[in-house]
Amino acid sequence: MSLEKRLRDRGRKLLMPYVTGGITDDWTGYLRSFAAAGADAIELGLPFSDPTLDGATIQEASDAALARGATVHGILAEIEGLDLDVPLVASTYYNLVLRDGTSAFCAALRQAGVAGLIVPDLPLEEAGELADAAAAAGVDLVLLASPSTPPPRLYEIARRSRGFVYAVSRMGTTGERAALAESAGALAERIKQVGDRPVLLGFGISTPEQAVEAARRADGVVVGAAIMRRILDGAGPDDVGAYVTTLRRALDQESDERR
Amino acid sequence: MSLEKRLRDRGRKLLMPYVTGGITDDWTGYLRSFAAAGADAIELGLPFSDPTLDGATIQEASDAALARGATVHGILAEIEGLDLDVPLVASTYYNLVLRDGTSAFCAALRQAGVAGLIVPDLPLEEAGELADAAAAAGVDLVLLASPSTPPPRLYEIARRSRGFVYAVSRMGTTGERAALAESAGALAERIKQVGDRPVLLGFGISTPEQAVEAARRADGVVVGAAIMRRILDGAGPDDVGAYVTTLRRALDQESDERR
Amino acid sequence: MKDLAERGRFGDYGGRYVPESLVAACAEVEDAFREARSDPGFRERLGTLLALHVGRPTPLTPAPRLSAELGVTLLLKREDLTHTGSHKINNVLGQALLATRMGRTRLIAETGAGMHGVAVATGAALLGLRATVFMGERDVERQALNVFRMRMLGAEVVPVGVGSRTLKDATSEAMRHWVGATGEAYYCVGSVIGPTPYPWMVREFQRVIGDEARGQCAEALASAVPDYVVACVGGGSNAAGTFAGFVDTAARLVGVEAEGGAGASRGRLGVLHGFRSLFLQDEHGQISEAHSIAAGLDYPGVGPEHAYLRDLGRARYVTVSDEEVVAAAVRLARTEGIVPALESAHAIAWVIRAAGAGELPPGATVLITLSGRGDKDMSTLKELV
Amino acid sequence: MKDLAERGRFGDYGGRYVPESLVAACAEVEDAFREARSDPGFRERLGTLLALHVGRPTPLTPAPRLSAELGVTLLLKREDLTHTGSHKINNVLGQALLATRMGRTRLIAETGAGMHGVAVATGAALLGLRATVFMGERDVERQALNVFRMRMLGAEVVPVGVGSRTLKDATSEAMRHWVGATGEAYYCVGSVIGPTPYPWMVREFQRVIGDEARGQCAEALASAVPDYVVACVGGGSNAAGTFAGFVDTAARLVGVEAEGGAGASRGRLGVLHGFRSLFLQDEHGQISEAHSIAAGLDYPGVGPEHAYLRDLGRARYVTVSDEEVVAAAVRLARTEGIVPALESAHAIAWVIRAAGAGELPPGATVLITLSGRGDKDMSTLKELV
Ligand SMILES: Cc1ncc(COP(=O)(O)O)c(C=O)c1O
Numbered sequence A, B: 001m002s003l004e005k006r007l008r009d010r011g012r013k014l015l016m017p018y019v020t021g022g023i024t025d026d027w028t029g030y031l032r033s034f035a036a037a038g039a040d041a042i043e044l045g046l047p048f049s050d051p052t053l054d055g056a057t058i059q060e061a062s063d064a065a066l067a068r069g070a071t072v073h074g075i076l077a078e079i080e081g082l083d084l085d086v087p088l089v090a091s092t093y094y095n096l097v098l099r100d101g102t103s104a105f106c107a108a109l110r111q112a113g114v115a116g117l118i119v120p121d122l123p124l125e126e127a128g129e130l131a132d133a134a135a136a137a138g139v140d141l142v143l144l145a146s147p148s149t150p151p152p153r154l155y156e157i158a159r160r161s162r163g164f165v166y167a168v169s170r171m172g173t174t175g176e177r178a179a180l181a182e183s184a185g186a187l188a189e190r191i192k193q194v195g196d197r198p199v200l201l202g203f204g205i206s207t208p209e210q211a212v213e214a215a216r217r218a219d220g221v222v223v224g225a226a227i228m229r230r231i232l233d234g235a236g237p238d239d240v241g242a243y244v245t246t247l248r249r250a251l252d253q254e255s256d257e258r259r
Numbered sequence C, D: 001m002k003d004l005a006e007r008g009r010f011g012d013y014g015g016r017y018v019p020e021s022l023v024a025a026c027a028e029v030e031d032a033f034r035e036a037r038s039d040p041g042f043r044e045r046l047g048t049l050l051a052l053h054v055g056r057p058t059p060l061t062p063a064p065r066l067s068a069e070l071g072v073t074l075l076l077k078r079e080d081l082t083h084t085g086s087h088k089i090n091n092v093l094g095q096a097l098l099a100t101r102m103g104r105t106r107l108i109a110e111t112g113a114g115m116h117g118v119a120v121a122t123g124a125a126l127l128g129l130r131a132t133v134f135m136g137e138r139d140v141e142r143q144a145l146n147v148f149r150m151r152m153l154g155a156e157v158v159p160v161g162v163g164s165r166t167l168k169d170a171t172s173e174a175m176r177h178w179v180g181a182t183g184e185a186y187y188c189v190g191s192v193i194g195p196t197p198y199p200w201m202v203r204e205f206q207r208v209i210g211d212e213a214r215g216q217c218a219e220a221l222a223s224a225v226p227d228y229v230v231a232c233v234g235g236g237s238n239a240a241g242t243f244a245g246f247v248d249t250a251a252r253l254v255g256v257e258a259e260g261g262a263g264a265s266r267g268r269l270g271v272l273h274g275f276r277s278l279f280l281q282d283e284h285g286q287i288s289e290a291h292s293i294a295a296g297l298d299y300p301g302v303g304p305e306h307a308y309l310r311d312l313g314r315a316r317y318v319t320v321s322d323e324e325v326v327a328a329a330v331r332l333a334r335t336e337g338i339v340p341a342l343e344s345a346h347a348i349a350w351v352i353r354a355a356g357a358g359e360l361p362p363g364a365t366v367l368i369t370l371s372g373r374g375d376k377d378m379s380t381l382k383e384l385v
């Protein structure tokens, strides 16, 4: 079943928590706790030495994972056996894709059971080769849209993205912010006007209130740095799971109220 | 009586020890001890802040005297009362002469009983004004000759020098040296060929042997740095007097032997 | 050779691998540059700045004593004589003028040795712009005086404490910062790296080196064109600018890299900082830290055009060791009275080695670009010589 | 005005007050210089060195932002862009060529800030001569990187531990050393000071500044000649070279001294280092120590020609304080992207003050010689800004 269909089938505001693969010895515990806490998909970061689109928290997490010896193939091997009932969406930088070559990389994802792929430094114009390889391997290549994306291009992104469209909520890097950017909702609506792919808003969402606000105009949210901050500060799967649960509840409650 | 006549009247190889005026509280004691030890004249250094023709020892002595507060007029005042029976020859840099103006400076020397004046940074071409002032005041302006002085110029120096000709034994600054320079004797002879002024060799003479060697071809010697080294190392008038006596004896003995 | 650069690609290299949030900004820069370069007013203003502020043309200086020792004829293109002391200023003034044309009020830049940062601070002061310069914490320590020079010129210097805390991380941080400031700020990249149009644009702003040298060689050499054209390669901008003047001649082009920063010589295909090229990386695809005595060559990648010229065989890339570099710097100083930047000394070092090994035929004519002066390296050299 | 310099005198100033042992050596230098300057071969060789090694002509750079702030039109003569970073090299290459012509194999020099020393080390390396540079122990400490630069260039640097341990004492020591080495060594004086023919010769080698600027002003200014010509004065060589190009015009000549090293402004008649001029001295005629934030202006005297121009009223000499100088350096950096040597910043500082005080009429055209670049002063400035 395609990633997009699996997401649509949830029939609720979508919640995609993020974790950096290999961040701790028992990091796969986070995947289980996310699933149990009601995640609709999980973004799995494959750590890169030079994460140019990430803020300080995810940089720190990437460095920590790499310092522990994390590698793409090690991480993929660890998830291969897992039986999660939520789809995994890998996210990484293009250099790690090129390391194996696009086809081999996508095949490895597929083999490990990964459903989708996000490559933040691969814009539309450069995405052709990987899009083909991903399609051939049965992995959905998710494209990103940003507040600065002009309309015709937004249309093209919505059209060529698979699984969902990753809407970057603000002009900036990943990381917690005090308030959701003005630009977030507007972008989500603009994307929805030009296509019918689900739209997940990410970057800077950390509180239940922000999640609720974002989900009002998008189909769901991605929460990354807020989770990694907790993990870096020592929170285990249960603690982080509890946090994801509060996000889940806030989103569900809001939907209920609106109904 | 002119400086030259006083020197000639000694009828022996001439010995002119040097002392920096104001070097110690009782520095005039050195003048007395030099006279007693058989000096034929005494070179009295009026210390200057920037003694460009002096080596390290006399630089150090000048600095020490200035640090003690020595001034031209202070030094002259101290010698004014002294009743030495050897002539004093002041030596200093031209800036101190200009400070008072040439006439006033020479008058002050004369007033203090100084017979001659050596200004090492005042070569022939620049000496006119001071020569006139010195002559007017009755002070003999001694000119210097050096191994690099060419013959016609040497003639002019010998002609215009008063008192004696100061023959710089070597191309270098004042200071003790292991051996008398080759150039010393040759220069003395060259000067004697072009004029009949007494010739005193200076620069680098410190041992009785060197003095004797120098005096073979010149009319006498100047000994400066070797004396000041002793004074800076703490030797009093008696000690330095004893040293001057050894020089005197060596010169006299040599003359006797030659006769 | 056709100029592929205009299309944003050099064979398989180049491109614009940036976050979606920077795509529009890069496109704006590209449009503005295309417009500016065909605007005679822009060219004239830049030409005036280069003549009156930078001191161009820089001389082509013969090096008779070192030439005699090596048995070849050396000519030195003197970028060390430019205002601020390296070729970086050529590019910076071009981009700073472009930024004002685009209505931007602030320049963002990364810097390693600090030469690009000083050039940016200078260009900003000259044109009344603000400047924010990112610099790895390790470089901030190593190049303390350049940090102060930038501040003296009114620039804000931001130390970068992540990763290897050198140029690579400063570049990442500058890009991150740009994402949040594209409206008012212009990212002034310091070498022929980064997303399209930077590798092309920076080379175009640096081609003044090669164009001048071409004309000067025609005057100085019976053969009009030298047998060899040699330049050091960090990101590759002084080499690209130099080569641009000779790529259509028979001259052999040689780029000299630091042994510990040899992207062109030892890198593998990858993508970083917005472009596809050759990068030093480990078996897992993680980017390696570069290590060179010359902070300006401490970059794990190389500009895409160099990767392309290498594949074509049109240019050759070689490496020299830190020891050879120090010896070459001292030798040039003692024979020609020129203390080169350690970066530039890489080019000298290779020529010394190649002449000694008979790789350069006796009597060969060799143009070397001296990309900068060695003043900034005195404290490094002091420890070593 | 007739050129009195050729006769070795500027009115009551100048002369050759050296020990007899140096008279012949000075005369030889004078003869050689007279011969050389009328030898087209010598002039051509020097011209080539200045063009190809030094990077002459240096630009005349407008300073639009600072001009607008001050309400006058500033033009900067960019000696900071020369090889080695100050005007000192113009003179050094002239004298070094002369030394080779005279068959000398070694250069002797004094240095304060180290710029003349670096220039001498450079000229020596270029022409295959040895170099011995005397430098006060205090300056050796203050200017440690220039010391290393000289050594890197192969020069021997001799620290001078007597007196005030600065430029004055280094000069004395260089002269002492020369006395013992006149056969093989040439004394390369660094400013328009010293015995005849140095003040004249050094000015002649520096007049390239004024001659170039005169021609450049004719291009840049409607009035052809600026209203004011301003330069800093240590010994006075950059000012003398600049003034030489304008002494026969209506331009007002202004020499700017350091408050603590104001020979022309506050000196008394005296003789030191072979020449008669104005020197700072105490009531007893002992030479005072100069004190300036700019090591190159830390000299208690001034070249004889300046004393003469002052007496004639043809040039005016003024002083500025260390504080004004630092503020001026920062202001030029922030408005024009040029970090001047602290010496040169004296000239800027006076113009800023005079413009502010209405002493320069609004719209006046002002040529300022920027004698050197500020790189050497970064550590000093770092403490202060
Ligand atoms: C003097 C000098 N040369 C060369 C380089 C290397 O840069 P590129 O390869 O872009 O010319 C630098 C970089 O800082 C530099 O400062």
Ligand SMILES: Cc1ncc(COP(=O)(O)O)c(C=O)c1O
Binding pocket: D086, D087, D112, D113, D114, D115, D116, D190, D191, D192, D232, D233, D234, D235, D236, D237, D238, D239, D295, D296, D297, D341, D343, D344, D371, D372, D373
């Ligand atoms: C940059 C610079 N300017 C000026 C001077 C002062 O010398 P002069 O007055 O001879 O030009 C110096 C001396 O070291 C200097 O280095």
